Amino acid sequence: MSDSASGGDQRPLGVFDSGLGGLTVVHALREALPNESIIYLGDTARVPYGTRSPSTVIRYARACARVLVERKVKALIVACNTVSAVAVEVLRAELDMPVIGVVAPGALAAVRAAEEVADRTGGPPPKIGVLGTAGTIASGAYSREVQKLSTRLEVVGQAAPLLVPLVEEGWLEGEVPELAVRRYIEALLNAGAGVVVLGCTHYPLLRPVVEKVLIELVGHPIPVVDSALAAGEAVCGLLQDGGIPAASRLDLSGATIQLLVTDQPVGFQRSADLFLGEHTPTVEQIDLGAG
């Protein structure tokens, strides 16, 4: 399927998530890699994964990956922190293609941010505070990834189960999101955090609230790391290193986006446009079977 004769591999990138949140990763990929075609699978019939056990998440992740492999993707991007936290290693061992999650890139960006704070202040680096779903936080995945990069950095985690429904309701400003975000951020600051990781692909839509609350509580901005953005950058590097980027096209409309969902796509379009930041093409409903 590789198209190296023409100087590029035109096969699409496969991206999957438990629902819509991963479209913030697709948005980051579109900005960074406008030549790449993308097939996105949102397992909307079983969203959210954030409250499920690791064995259930791994089972669901295998079913999603199978669909994308059958559609001949050249690399798999796990655009969900919950799945990245528990299933990336499993998928990498089982699949014959590059597999990249959002946790490792998010952890790398957080380590850089903490080291920059240390360089600037001349003091020790601050702790890295991670906001995520219950599943992501319980997994300890950010701690493990950060420990691989630096033994002097510490991670504190805070499950933030209200933030996904706030985003899905479109309550992105005002008292309720501010108070909810404030509780979670206060817990991180009390635990010593000086960098905040948005460790769920829904959270970038609440970034303005997070930044506002941080300034109110700390008195000055502190670094906020977006795992969706970090993953987009990591995929750029991966494609260059692996020699599998698509050839650059004069006409970018040749780079297509295909959206697959597992539940009826009712109401999907409006939310998808919000997450993706551009109008969503036609959505196809598929069946994952026994899964």
Place this chain on the structure above:
Amino acid sequence: MSDSASGGDQRPLGVFDSGLGGLTVVHALREALPNESIIYLGDTARVPYGTRSPSTVIRYARACARVLVERKVKALIVACNTVSAVAVEVLRAELDMPVIGVVAPGALAAVRAAEEVADRTGGPPPKIGVLGTAGTIASGAYSREVQKLSTRLEVVGQAAPLLVPLVEEGWLEGEVPELAVRRYIEALLNAGAGVVVLGCTHYPLLRPVVEKVLIELVGHPIPVVDSALAAGEAVCGLLQDGGIPAASRLDLSGATIQLLVTDQPVGFQRSADLFLGEHTPTVEQIDLGAG
């Protein structure tokens, strides 16, 4: 399996829900029917159902019902508003036993409350305001059930997606739940509601907040109907009418509760005790298969 020779039918009641919320119905059943044994199935691997399409919910409901039928229950109680809203008629047509949901009993209790307000004030009955998940509200099920009982009563619905995560986090008092509840209640009051139905089995745990907010906004209490309580009363009537109550026992410890879940029961115990209002016996994990 009926045990009518000894004057009672000792087979258990089967209760199912997408997760833990239905345990508020079990709590109501325990109060009303202390002689009855109960098997409860919480489909915790696929919770919540509230955001899923009707065809997906019906598929999941059939899988849950199958497990309980195999365990020889004498009646099926659908302890979930989302499932009751779309799947009770289907299950009733397919199963050879009484099937009762929470929507019809909740609607009946709401109609009674609205008529009582009309009798007391001498004016027209107020509109019935329903708080529920997106799925329950979109289904229009409360409207349909109310219309069967009274053509002069009107229903207004409000999806309240933040309330389930608030309850599951145990945020049952303070500013965040009050502001979230206030937004939803304000929408109902603006639409003319004078009775409020807690149309999700999680919501009874927020009843004190709902009542507080109603007094703040209206200046006096207005009726709050709990669909879980209403369902408990309806099951009492059903068992009497059908002649299938369990024989009264001198030793109530003979009436057992069995809990089945579909995801790992980690963290289940603590939440289950909160919902059930008593200590939960051992929890068994089962597999619903392809479902």
